[in-house]
Amino acid sequence: MNPKLPKKPIDLPQPEPQVLPSVSVPGKRLPGWRLFLPLVFQAALIVAVPAQDAYTWVNGKTAVLQTAPVDPYDLLRGYYQTLRYDISDPSLLQSLPGGEVITSLQGQSTTFYVVLEAPDPTATPHPPLPWQPIRVSADRPTDLNDNEIAIEGQYNGWQIVYGLETYYMPEDQREQINADISQVQLQEQEAFVVEVKVDASGNAVPVSLWVRDRNYRF
């Protein structure tokens, strides 16, 4: 009945002193470059995200675009204002010279450039006068005059996108500006224009909004 006791004491496994040397804690001190190399890579990624737009912001040429009405339910989606322009309308572009490039193959996007001409430089009203689209081309136009710019756009069969469709506003002023814009859009759409900056490669960034004679710049 008595279970046979072992003759020698059983060796218990030693408990680990501090923590198991697993790989979540480095065994020896890791050299500093193990952090610096990926940190530099990550910082490069952070800087690369807005890089082209920042360059355009600093070095671009200022232009003014006429907006077009947006679906009222889509006006203020989350944190940003949705913007649409007269040049976001495929039918308008197709009516311009060179507009036949605005066609889309099945399930693919086409890239094109729209050339806009500055209005009369002597008049400086508030809000500023919008630039007018004069022609469309599939390749970047190289023969632009001083008062012309080219913006790159994409057409995917049902929507034209220029990268100018979002404008972020601070939270406390968002509602008020939005109300302002909706009121203007009901009465006189032409009073709402957007100032953008365009660089030599056709990339454009929105700079400020002009609603009647008020300028909102963020």
Place this chain on the structure above:
Amino acid sequence: MNTEEFRRQLRHETEKWWTEGLINAELYKKIADRYQFDSLEQDASNRFITILMGLGGVLLGLGIITFVAANWQDWSRSFRVILLLSLFISVNLTGFYLWRRPADRKFQKLGHGLLLLGALILGANMALMSQMFHQSGNFYELLLVWGFGVLAMAYSLRLSSLGMLALLLLGWGYSLGWGTLILGQEANSLWQFVVRHIPLIASLLFIPLAYWCRSRAIFGLGAIIVVVSLVLNLRPLAGFSYGNLLAPGWIAALAFTLPPALLWGYHRALWQPVPQSQAARRVRALPPDPFQPIARGLALCFFSLLFYVFSFHWFWDVPPSDYQPYYAWDWHPLIDAVLLSIAALLGWMQLRHQFSRRWFQERAIHTGTIALMLCFNAAIWIWHFEVSPGAGVATLLFNLLLFLLAMGLVRDGLALSDRSVFWGGMVLLVLGIISRMLEYNTGLLLKSIVFALCGVGVMVAGLWFERNIRPRKVALPDGR
């Protein structure tokens, strides 16, 4: 694990043993020294202080964030950029220098937490930079860039927590990106290219990370991402609701046969030359790979899901129509599929050394049965879509495969005393029976009988299993 609660309980229990005479004073002192009973009170007070400091730190952090948010618009762009970058760099530097100190455990944990915070700040920085210049990019692009940034840090620091974060971000970014890919609204950009070739990228980047960090979770999640993206990218069933598949029928066979084949045949010797001793080389045995059971378990899960979903007859009953969808099928993911099938073939060729000629082995689900299931699987898909749609035959065969798999798993669970395998098989079996019963119109009486039988069957099976499993004998050290 010497948690504080365990030590408290141990102190309580050893005092009882001492008073009852089970142990003597010398042994009590030895235990008290080893588990440091006298520092228990000090530890409790330290813990309280840590909690208070943590709470205070969180509130302080919230205050700083709110201050920044209040003044955000008033600062110039360059100031904001400098602020963001300096915050990001300082958090990472502090975390790293605290974490790599070998002496202090508390500081190591704090440093580790700061490194994770730094990874989150990376994403916040990218989002805020993008917002400052009014960029209208896609969210999935941000997630992918963020994920790759964190992945680089995880590789360099060999941290599995950062690796998991990177995998979660990349998986989320892939799923959102896949949504835009199939809508076909995006131009062919770099990120669309990445989404199209995620299976290859994932298998090249995530699997080595799992070995480098020695983390099973990373391997499991990485393998899931590879397999799911493989099937989703090939889009084998696109258009089937119109009765007219976009892709050829053999694509469906490839999409549903390649993942389990790749998973079952996986072994690290596939991409890592493993040093082998002469003895091992003579027997042609591969050194054990700790991740192979995970891969095989995932292969069985894939099979279970596949057989279960396609055992419903309504899927095979869709009549072909003449409707032509307006989008074309994308052939780019086929490149990934071809490369991964080469990997799968290499894996299976390695398995042939371990292939036993006998059919009835200790395990019911062995390489032979898996090979058979793969062949039948491929054959059904090709037959149904290429040769002639036979709705009844396909449904019957998938149901047969489902019940064979379930019974094989149950048998293996019994033979190897493995609870999870046994219960996996039981769940599959019960699900199969109930689904068939609910699918075909039967009377309520029959439904009630089947439910009751299933319930009783599960209870009986559980009791029988626990009574009959061979208890795993732990080898005692040879002291007798």
